[in-house]
Amino acid sequence: MVERKNPSWKKYVRQVTPYTPGEQSDDADIIKLNTNENPYPPCKGVRDALKDFDYESLRKYPDPAIRELRAEIANYHNVGMENVFVGVGSDDVIAMCYMTFFNSAKAILFPDITYSFYDVWAEEFGVPYEKQPLTDDFRIVESDYYEENGGIIIPNPNAPTGIAEGKDFFRKIVAHNTDSIVIVDEAYVDFGAESVDSLIHSCDNLIVVRTLSKSRSLAGSRIGYALADEELIKAMHDVKYSFNSYTIDRITMKLGVEAIKDEAYFRENVEKIICTKNWTYNKLKDLGFEVFESSSNFLFAKPKGISAADLYKELKARKILVRFFDKPRINEYLRITIGTDDEMAKFIDVVSDILSK
């Protein structure tokens, strides 16, 4: 093709800073502690639903209203189906929140150290934003969210620190912002934090976002959801139906229903991960790491005697992936996802070995 210098469509291409997703690998040799996946498989109901699925039904569109799954989620949280919005992972849900609610000229607020997608969405949708600095010990300051704003988004527990705040903390932020939409992103809440889901009954400006990717072991299926007052959910559905009517496919909906249903397996799975997390926490402390108390399925830790960047590289060379963020304030830390007991024992052995060299 003849190379054309400057066709004018190039001027109108949306300018974004491309987001590079974390390293993905299905290599069985690798211990993958870098993307906060669950080390255990989904529940047996997921296996059976897959086995029993009638492939012939795939010729037909799925239910655009995703009713069966929304009803199951509503039942689990003791809310109505009209309080539930389901999307293709919580990223899709939060992107829809930005599009639906963050349209004022005022800046939205979120912590300076947090999920790295919040500013990516703001840039993508042209939403002004301000980052509120965490304290030196990486805590969110409640009163930073009392100033005028165009919306608020805070994860609880926060990422990549794993530090959680209590229900009262969020109750106060929501009460101080009755003219804004406040999103609490509870991606990791099941691993030890307190959910604010029950507050949606009394707060018409609160959106609680969840995912089945972590505590329900379904990262490979792409399901996230929002809980909120009926009016907010309706506004999100209007925007979603104007974007893509059919998002959750027939198989995914069935698997999601099963994953929510099996509460016993879910609780057992979460408990195992919390135990392994506590064991790992103590081992890292023994090795001289500075480690934060984590309410999530990962630990945020500063190694002793080696830089985080170097330890990341040494681990990678030994086929263990952890997450290193080359960003101000956190480039001395590693985020370590909690794997199985065996994986974490191996991880601690390898770290000890690297440190002893």
Added chain:
Amino acid sequence: MVERKNPSWKKYVRQVTPYTPGEQSDDADIIKLNTNENPYPPCKGVRDALKDFDYESLRKYPDPAIRELRAEIANYHNVGMENVFVGVGSDDVIAMCYMTFFNSAKAILFPDITYSFYDVWAEEFGVPYEKQPLTDDFRIVESDYYEENGGIIIPNPNAPTGIAEGKDFFRKIVAHNTDSIVIVDEAYVDFGAESVDSLIHSCDNLIVVRTLSKSRSLAGSRIGYALADEELIKAMHDVKYSFNSYTIDRITMKLGVEAIKDEAYFRENVEKIICTKNWTYNKLKDLGFEVFESSSNFLFAKPKGISAADLYKELKARKILVRFFDKPRINEYLRITIGTDDEMAKFIDVVSDILSK
């Protein structure tokens, strides 16, 4: 909850005209000829991939770059993987095109009678648009797309008419618009029209959009894709990765690969539908209907001796769903999806019966 009159977040909710998706029903009694689904199941490879799928792998994220499926699609179209973008149905793909490329102040152009989502997206994203009227016999006028514009989107064959234009028609429109992005939406192209996919090698401003929902019988799985010059695909990926990195789940990717691979089944399936379409076309003509020559898997037809609205209602009362659009210029027509031979024979019988009353 105390009803609050006017919290100011309400002012900043994105205003959209909610799109209402077509009627969906899994009721086996109903003959469903209203959403252009394929009456035949997906290929056996889809069944087997589902049966063999390792449910334990669902705990891990899918490949954000969707490489296995993009490689299979690239192979089918004789292009490179860098020329392929995959989304959650073609609606997701086109929404990403709008976000990526339709950002100028100039109006984008599309036909006045066409896929009803084009203006919905324009409204959602605040893109100015102009509808170019079809001729009285529902043909697209090439020269209507030579005026200055911010982008062009045309389906081929057009919906809901089913009328196709040839490759030269689009070659000329693309050549006249080297400063705009031109999207040709080929959702129904496999049922009798000529694809412009090979033009992407020579036209750096052309995007060809496809779906696996119709000719590949995978409406229930949500897979669409775009073919274009590498630079356009890269720009779309940048926007997509800033919106939602992981869209196509692990199972869907495998099923998509199988559906593309089985070309023999695909061709046989399409041929059957074309035969049934021709039979139905003749029967409707015999009943006095005005019917357009269709290159798609549906017929657009004007009944004789009864209004389209009334025939729609009478059919629905007899458990046959077809599509009626209560819109100017087309409210005297019905869009009838081609089902199996048995379904269409039943449909013709019922129509004859209604007309004879």
